[in-house]
Amino acid sequence: MHVKFISAEDTFCLRQRVLKPGVAINSCYFPKDNEPETFHLAVVENDEIISIGSFNRSNLPYFGSTAQYHLKGMATSLEHRGKNAGSVLVRFAIDYLKQKDIHLLWCNARVSAVGFYQKLGFTSIGDAFEVEGIGMHQTMYINFN
Numbered sequence: 103m104h105v106k107f108i109s110a111e112d113t114f115c116l117r118q119r120v121l122k123p124g125v126a127i128n129s130c131y132f133p134k135d136n137e138p139e140t141f142h143l144a145v146v147e148n149d150e151i152i153s154i155g156s157f158n159r160s161n162l163p164y165f166g167s168t169a170q171y172h173l174k175g176m177a178t179s180l181e182h183r184g185k186n187a188g189s190v191l192v193r194f195a196i197d198y199l200k201q202k203d204i205h206l207l208w209c210n211a212r213v214s215a216v217g218f219y220q221k222l223g224f225t226s227i228g229d230a231f232e233v234e235g236i237g238m239h240q241t242m243y244i245n246f247n
């Protein structure tokens with residue numbers, strides 16, 4: 103398996119299947135998808151995209167003006183879970199962000215995925231909150247140098 107940069111459109115298929123089942127593919131777009139500093143990563147195995155994540159420049163007020171990135175749309179296809187695809191993708195992003203002199207990455211994790219982020223070294227902040235139609239979420243972050 104390897105990691106590569108992909109377009110926003112190339113994330114839609116897996117976003118739809120894993121994160122937004124039953125939603126039209128043209129509703130799988132996120133508002134910051136095409137901003138100049140946004141990037142999208144895929145883990146590819148045998149020419150198939152098996153895991154995706156999108157990273158946009160966005161600050162949590164909690165961390166003041168520290169340069170930060172927001173991880174959104176993290177998903178691994180059901181058949182390929184537990185093979186480290188997701189963690190390989192996040193670690194690749196962290197290395198890439200370091201080169202851009204960014205040292206803080208955060209996400210609003212589904213509560214069911216908190217363990218995945220904890221294993222990568224993320225810490226929870228604040229209380230869990232409900233996102234209508236999806237469920238409970240927890241803000242998490244990782245600082246890296």
Ligand SMILES: CC(C)(COP(=O)(O)OP(=O)(O)OC[C@H]1O[C@@H](n2cnc3c(N)ncnc32)[C@H](O)[C@@H]1OP(=O)(O)O)[C@@H](O)C(=O)NCCC(=O)NCCS
Nearest residue numbers: 176177178183184185186187188189211212214215217218
């Ligand atoms: C969360 C998700 C992206 C993890 O992807 P993955 O490719 O299966 O993760 P990895 O194989 O890299 O897992 C790395 C480690 O985290 C653990 N892990 C993975 N998902 C986990 C979860 N939901 N809860 C607890 N631990 C989890 C794995 O067991 C593994 O542990 P190990 O290193 O001790 O073996 C994937 O389960 C998924 O797409 N879930 C549905 C959508 C979702 O919830 N996305 C996150 C939105 S915030």
